[in-house]
Amino acid sequence: MALAEARAQEEDVGPFVRVHVTVNxxxxxxxxxxxxxxxxxxxxxxxxxxxxxxxxxTNCGACTILLDGKPVKSCTILAVxxxxxxxxxxxxLVSDGKLHPVQEGFIEEHGLQCGFCTPGMMMTSVALxxxxxxxTEEQIRRAISGNLCRCTGYVNIVKxxxxxxxxxxxxxxxxxx
Amino acid sequence: xxxRYGGEAKVLxxxxxxxxxMKLRLAEPKxxxxxxxxxxxxxxxxxxKFLRIGAMTxxxxxxxxxxxxxxxxxxxxxxxxxxxxxxxxxxxxxGNVSHGDPANDLPACMLALGAQYVxxxxxxxxxxxxxxxxxxxxxxxxxxxxxxxxxxxxxARPRQGTAYVKLEKRVGxxxxxGVAANLVIDSKGKIEQAGVGLTAVGAxxxxxxxxxxxxxxxxxDDALLGRAAALAEAMAKPTSDLRGPAEYKKAxxxxxxxxxxxxxxxxxxxxx
Numbered sequence: 001m002a003l004a005e006a007r008a009q010e011e012d013v014g015p016f017v018r019v020h021v022t023v024n025x026x027x028x029x030x031x032x033x034x035x036x037x038x039x040x041x042x043x044x045x046x047x048x049x050x051x052x053x054x055x056x057x058t059n060c061g062a063c064t065i066l067l068d069g070k071p072v073k074s075c076t077i078l079a080v081x082x083x084x085x086x087x088x089x090x091x092x093l094v095s096d097g098k099l100h101p102v103q104e105g106f107i108e109e110h111g112l113q114c115g116f117c118t119p120g121m122m123m124t125s126v127a128l129x130x131x132x133x134x135x136t137e138e139q140i141r142r143a144i145s146g147n148l149c150r151c152t153g154y155v156n157i158v159k160x161x162x163x164x165x166x167x168x169x170x171x172x173x174x175x176x177x
Numbered sequence: 178x179x180x181r182y183g184g185e186a187k188v189l190x191x192x193x194x195x196x197x198x199m200k201l202r203l204a205e206p207k208x209x210x211x212x213x214x215x216x217x218x219x220x221x222x223x224x225x226k227f228l229r230i231g232a233m234t235x236x237x238x239x240x241x242x243x244x245x246x247x248x249x250x251x252x253x254x255x256x257x258x259x260x261x262x263x264x265x266x267x268x269x270x271x272g273n274v275s276h277g278d279p280a281n282d283l284p285a286c287m288l289a290l291g292a293q294y295v296x297x298x299x300x301x302x303x304x305x306x307x308x309x310x311x312x313x314x315x316x317x318x319x320x321x322x323x324x325x326x327x328x329x330x331x332x333a334r335p336r337q338g339t340a341y342v343k344l345e346k347r348v349g350x351x352x353x354x355g356v357a358a359n360l361v362i363d364s365k366g367k368i369e370q371a372g373v374g375l376t377a378v379g380a381x382x383x384x385x386x387x388x389x390x391x392x393x394x395x396x397x398d399d400a401l402l403g404r405a406a407a408l409a410e411a412m413a414k415p416t417s418d419l420r421g422p423a424e425y426k427k428a429x430x431x432x433x434x435x436x437x438x439x440x441x442x443x444x445x446x447x448x449x
Contacts, residue, residue: 037196056200057197057200058193058196058197058264059349061261061263064263067266070266071262071263071266072263072266072267073263073264073267076192076193076196076197076264076267077192077196077267078189078192078196078209080211081189081192081211081213124262124263142262143262145261145262145348145349146260146261146262146263146264146349147263
């Protein structure tokens with residue numbers, strides 16, 4: 001019991017905590033307030049402002065990032081929860097100076113108007129195409145149902161994702177029904 | 178560890194309800210105890226008695242389970258309706274059932290299925306039937322120093338059909354009304370066992386016991402399902418809010434109960 005208590009004491013954290021997070025393949029280490037949200041860590045602590053804060057109430061998905069490959073809302077995760085884990089943000093989509101097919105799709109199909117939802121939309125789309133390389137329109141619409149576009153440009157967003165799917169896999173259509 | 182904060186600490190599961198209520202300052206726990214790194218709490222498996230779901234199983238893992246879809250489709254129905262795909266990647270089955278929010282979808286399913294919750298605290302573990310777990314809005318039988326570790330759903334039987342239907346304003350919203358139905362029929366087509374759970378129409382998820390009693394021992398037809406649905410409606414105590422006036426919600430309980438029962442009935446008979 002004494003040992004368990006001592007260990008609990010040791011694991012107890014104060015108002016600040018040191019976190020190590022790998023973002024877009026690069027390791028970052030910082031001391032943050034325990035209450036810091038992951039999105040604030042990403043935007044303010046390490047200065048990657050491509051990830052947006054929209055509603056701050058777990059509705060809009062503007063803050064979507066990939067946490068160990070899965071799309072999640074970074075406004076509803078504490079930075080300390082990402083300690084030791086891998087995060088991918090919109091800044092990590094470019095590789096060797098080349099845009100990701102999803103980014104190309106959004107340009108080619110006019111998948112954005114004001115652009116505010118776009119980083120989140122793209123991160124969700126990247127995760128979708130990793131899991132399901134040839135999604136149907138229905139599956140695309142389901143996948144982005146946690147990302148809101150207040151310009152309501154969903155038609156072109158869906159086309160952008162289909163464009164990317166074709167580009168990546170050379171598939172002729174938007175996938176089988 | 179929870180004891181050290183004298184009931185002022187909260188357990189953090191997926192955080193998709195707790196962090197939003199903390200942002201709104203509706204909850205201001207002194208400390209959070211994070212369960213996210215306890216890998217042993219995330220599993221879905223079936224033994225000879227139960228479908229066993231670890232409390233930290235992500236909602237999307239429940240949704241993606243082929244075994245669950247084939248044998249416990251009510252849980253797939255519900256998981257599909259919970260929040261949105263991003264929230265489901267973090268949100269957990271245990272969090273959904275133990276938060277005590279009457280608008281969460283899984284408690285009604287667990288009531289209809291007759292599930293039990295295994296909880297653990299400093300004094301060891303105990304099992305609480307779902308029907309005794311929900312006491313009031315956000316108030317459950319869980320002690321402040323206990324955590325939910327596992328959910329036990331009675332193992333699926335032959336000729337059992339289950340379904341969850343949800344009426345919502347838009348994808349990802351809380352339900353206006355949700356209804357869970359569980360029917361087991363005997364070889365002659367009579368209903369041997371019935372479970373009906375209601376979401377978002379009371380201080381807690383409700384077990385529609387009058388409707389269940391009406392169903393048992395009878396052959397299902399439209400009239401019977403209609404009578405059971407009326408009894409479910411009589412039991413519902415919704416409040417008027419942005420999702421609709423109470424009278425409308427009560428009427429929808431009847432409609433959705435009939436639909437859930439019909440789908441469960443069709444599944445019990447081997448249809449889709």
